Amino acid sequence: MLLEINDIHVHYGKIAALKGISAEVDEGEIVTLIGANGAGKTTTLKTVSGLRPLTSGSIRFAGEDISKMPGHKRVLAGIGQSPEGRGVFPGMTVEENLLMGAYARRGNFSKELAEVYELFPRLAERKSQPGGTMSGGEQQMLAIGRALMAKPKVLLLDEPSMGLAPKLVQQIFSIIVEINRRGTTVLLVEQNASQALQIAHRAYVLETGRVVKSAPAADLLDDPQVRAAYLGGGAEAQVGAPAEETPRDAAEAGPASEEEAPRGGAATGEKTPPVAAPTRVEEDDESS
């Protein structure tokens, strides 16, 4: 198991945000955490990356107990995070932002840069543009690209589709699938539960700091309770692009009753949207 979260409790002052979360992520998987606002999804990611301390419980990564390891060492160990809200350095160019992602490592990063530019051609076109002048969707790509520069074994993604126009949401999810296909394990937090479940192998449903359900993602897409709470058009379910209304998803998402997905680089072949190659972004999102 690449990442093991064992019964973690996390507090903000006296407020218990996580009340005994356990979850596992195997190498090659896309695992998603879904749940309503305040359920503890972001806190779980921040605790894995070392931004929040544990009250109790433990986290193991690649066989090592990292519960007390400082965040920068976790980056070196292979935990990459693209934070909610993006955190792009506005005065630095796109390329300088990307290089910041590799700051903890030594050497020449031309290979990593080339890989990020291949995944995100839009960043290549704009490598000299200040990060702060990129559109919302472009900044999201930049934040993900920056996390990839550190060559993470697992990429933690917090709400990558937040605030993006439907078309761009599709593209971001396609790129996540491609990143996974190229060998990076992904732990994804999303409000856009439908889209997240379509690209994930497995999922955990969080409610008020606890895991209330865990299952193969395809099973949760069919689960009546999950559908009613998170996929049925509830307030928080589908702010961006309801996958059900997207023709290519309807056609390509595949049956929901597959067996557990195969592991390893090409893990997402069957159940994912049609994304064999990185998607070139042709249109700006609404926040440009």
Ligand SMILES: Nc1ncnc2c1ncn2[C@@H]1O[C@H](COP(=O)(O)OP(=O)(O)OP(=O)(O)O)[C@@H](O)[C@H]1O
């Ligand atoms: N900095 C903070 N100070 C105090 N309480 C916090 C802080 N950050 C989060 N919390 C609380 O911890 C709980 C879990 O929050 P968290 O952000 O992890 O939820 P979430 O599932 O990611 O929600 P969302 O989808 O709205 O981002 C919430 O009750 C929240 O109010």
